[in-house]
Amino acid sequence: MKRGIQRFFDFERSDTKLAAVLITPTFLLVIAVVAYPLIYSFIMSFGDVEFANIKEYNFVGISQFVRTFTDPEFINSIQVSAKFVFFTVLFKLVLGTLIAVMLKEKFIGRSIARALIIIPWATPFVVVGLMWKWMLHSKVGVINFFLERLGIIQDYIPFLSSKTFAMPFVITADVWQGTPFFVIIILAGLQTIPDDLYEAAHIDGASGIKAFFTITLPLIRFPMFISTILGTIFAINSFDLFFVLTKGGPGNITTNATLFVWNNAFKFYHLSYASAMSYVILMFSMLVTIGYVVIMRKIQVE
Template sequence: MRAKNLYRPISDNPQVLGLLLTLPALIAILAVVFFPIVSSFWLSLHQKDLSRPQFDAFIGLKNYFNLLHDSRYLNSLWVTLRFSLTSVILEVVLGVSTALVLNQRFVGRGFVRGLMILPWAMPSIVNAAMWKWIYNADYGALNALLTQLHLIDSYKIWLADPKWATILIILANVWKETPFTVILVLAALQTIPEDLYEAARVDGASAWRSFLHITLPLIAPVLMVAAMLQFIWGFQTFELVYVVTGGGPFSTTELTTLRIYATTFRSLRFGYGAAMAYLTSLAILIPAVFYIRSAYRRVVEM
């Protein structure tokens, strides 16, 4: 009877009981996520150079101020922004177009839908190795195909050209990430009532007008989610560029992830590399916050 009274206050208070039940998960999250975030931020406030440990010291925000004048880092930030925005635009356009086709009824539709997921499901390092082989100047499939189609006279070193290297890296990224947009848009298309299209056809609306006034507004929230996720993932791209171009030629494909990696693990400047990571995260966080606020405002208005 006494033991029963001891446990009754906990069972009678659902908030306390819920806290106790989630406490192990909260501890794990703090240990795995929160502690590394705080620890790395504290590291970014130090001059931590493993090649010169005698000069390690607390320097406050000096690493962040130095980054604002670091031409190599600013160039990588611009390259990453251009890479992400171009990829997002292509992925959204191709994703919507492909989803519209897959939403139609045709023989083998289920098989084609399943096939679409393969590029996105492929491990990033495998995808990068595949595209490195395709772009190879000596035995790559791209040169072989273009030569057989008589579009080029001889094999070309595509990745040695800054312009082509950027374009080909973007195309490789679009090939892998577009299926994610296709899946989201296809799911959104299947929630649109067919009655809306029938009413539009009765009113004499063309297929293009139906798309502009029915389909596009109804899938717009999903497109916003897909675009924001793809933009963030663009800033996180590492394996593709590391394997295919290594950031070259002349740093034209050096993304911020590659610059952070080189600074931290090659130059052993851990404090400066941590500051790079946080400043890059801030560049991603700003548009994400604006998106979340606009999405929340739209939901409240509805």
């Protein structure tokens, strides 16, 4: 028996045994907390379980999935998510690239600026939400104060309960939090570009904006691409900001898919329906991830 144990723990001869021991804790957790729930909610989505009858499960086929595609509220929430993802990722990418280019230049206080720009990324979304909620306050908000002083608005506006402004300001708060991540990734890419490339281009008559489009942009397309994909996945899953800033309102103008599923699961307890919807969101995320893997492979082959 003792010898058996000793032989099992003899890792010197076989990599497989040691690997098995080393990856077991990680995979046990991932299976318990990711794979099992996935199967659980898959089964749930083919039933008709509500919180009131949680012990009863009747198989109802794909009717919950049919419901997702005919429910105008769910379709609305998908549209809200799409709008949010598109604008927030676009702004983060453009701003992130411009700021990264600025922070690559030599100037006094550069290392301080590079350090400070990361702080929003370390700020929890709940804090981001309440910061902006306070700054956007309809009576004493500092943003209303600035806009009025600058003559842009005549009267204070309750931005977060306005149909026109609620969504743009949720996006603004998200861009504020998420741009630093893009800056970090893109700046790291910029730093791998050797200076002589620009000097050579300068001699050829390409500098400034022209050099940016002909040299910089092609060379940072890989980090730009990665931050875009990751940013897209973060944005699809965005929840905290919506919850704190608007709770989905006014009406359902800022109810994104994640918030809608959350409400159905934990507020109205439509367990089966929520599971079916979460699978629809999962499919969208998977499409993004697969696109990511495919293009990554392509870039790596190059």
